[in-house]
Amino acid sequence: MSLRYALLGLLAYEPASGYALTKSFEHHVGRYAWQAGHTRIYPELNKLAADGLIEVAEEGARGRITYAITEPGRAALREWMMTPPAARKVRDEDVLRLFLMSALPPEDSRRLLKAIIEDCAGEIDELRDTIAMLDEDCAEAGERLPFGRLAAEYGLRTYETRRDWALWALARLESH
Amino acid sequence: MSLRYALLGLLAYEPASGYALTKSFEHHVGRYAWQAGHTRIYPELNKLAADGLIEVAEEGARGRITYAITEPGRAALREWMMTPPAARKVRDEDVLRLFLMSALPPEDSRRLLKAIIEDCAGEIDELRDTIAMLDEDCAEAGERLPFGRLAAEYGLRTYETRRDWALWALARLESH
DNA sequence: TAGAGCATGTAATAAGTTACATGATTAC
DNA sequence: GTAATCATGTAACTTATTACATGCTCTA
Known part of the structure; x- marks a missing residue:
């Protein structure tokens, strides 16, 4: 629906x-x-x-x-x-991979976390560029905050958070 | 799959x-x-x-x-x-609602953003309690970082990010 | 004029939801 | 003994994916 x-x-x-x-x-x-x-x-x-x-x-x-x-x-x-429903329903294969890391042998977890951190860095760079472009256009044209700008900001913050979480998880893993 | x-x-x-x-x-x-x-x-x-x-x-x-x-x-x-796939595939009804806010009249957006901020605050409180309990148990039992602890940390950070994003969006909306 | 990409669709299969169904055990 | 909840399932229906199919228009 x-x-x-x-x-x-x-x-x-x-x-x-x-x-x-x-x-x-x-x-x-x-x-x-x-x-x-x-x-x-x-x-x-x-x-x-x-x-x-x-x-x-x-x-x-x-x-x-x-x-x-x-x-x-x-x-x-x-x-x-x-009228948002009470129950949250999510399907996100990336997050699923993050969650299931507990099930892997530690060396695999470490490798995966490092790959995630790197991947996030790439996404963050890309989104920063996108946002810079959107803000330029907007400065000329704009009043209402456009759909893509909302999305890009959300994406940027989400990837930053994911990267930081992965760094935290990696640190916890190393300390054991 | x-x-x-x-x-x-x-x-x-x-x-x-x-x-x-x-x-x-x-x-x-x-x-x-x-x-x-x-x-x-x-x-x-x-x-x-x-x-x-x-x-x-x-x-x-x-x-x-x-x-x-x-x-x-x-x-x-x-x-x-x-071997994560190149394309990310997500289905998250909550995030969809966030994204579609651009389509609502400004007063509705404002109301929705405020509701989201409040809702996030509730989730954050709950998750902080959960984490405190998990860390107590872990201090006694634990070596490997348990599944639920990873998830709770991820949840906490995600809700904090979502709340901050909503605050940012609200501020941008007010300034126009 | 050829190739890239625009533009929309259908059919078969797989995945997911809703409603229905049943029985066992535990705690009160 | 009775209500809650543990515990597993099936059938009908909806939603999503994969593979196939077709034709148009713009650019080089």
Whole structure:
């Protein structure tokens, strides 16, 4: 059901085609929040349109269909956003790997932690660049804090935290 | 496929019954790393046993079946752990809500951010208590850093980061 | 004019959820 | 003895993945 609202949320931010939405999922959305491929996205868009929560805003070249959210769609999104469920439900393969390290022999854990720390460093560098670019654009154009900027900041802080956690875990491992 | 390795990882840490594993998922594992209910766990355990990656270690009261990982199971787990895929795949409904805030009218965003900050504060308090208890037990018993301690530390840092991010987002929202 | 990438879809299979079902043991 | 919770399962349905399929348009 979440995919429905992920799509609704992206379309509430701005109208887009299935193809453009797929790209959003490949980049920030699928990386931190909700993963989805085009084979699920297209059918779900059709269902959303059938339910009147989105509508075709424009039909462009190469069969491109740009959708926009409707008023009922906005209402449904708002309802979902403002009533979070009690139970948190997460599926994150990376974090799963972190958690299962207790099960590995210590040398493997150490190797894995070091790889994670290095990987995080790469992500952090990349995100810092992204943010610098976004802030430049924003200084000219912007009022409202854009979707990508929120995501990038979240990503940066998340990777910093993960790296620090890995450093902590490594230190605890070494001290035993 | 990840559930398979989640189970293998937990059983590599220590033998357990399907019921006990289900509880692990309800608590730390499902909260941060990988969600799963008993209706998926039991069939997957049977499949793992059929594949020889785990074995029945003990049959106890009320039909309880305690499983233990086998050597092939350990090898399969290690292989999976040490070769993370390039693409990160995440499904986290909470984070999705954070991301979609750009799509809400500013007053709603503000309300939601404040609710998130409060919620994080609650989680942080709870996790601090958990960690204090774990560290007490560990001081007596312990050498290797236990599974739950890793998870609790990760959880604590994650919630602190999320709270700080929400505070940052709120400040940016107010300044416009 | 050829190749890259835009753009959307379907079908078969796998994974996950919800609802239903049953029985054993423990603590009160 | 009875309520809670331990303990495992199945069936119907929904959601997601993988593999396959097709055609358009822009750029070099």
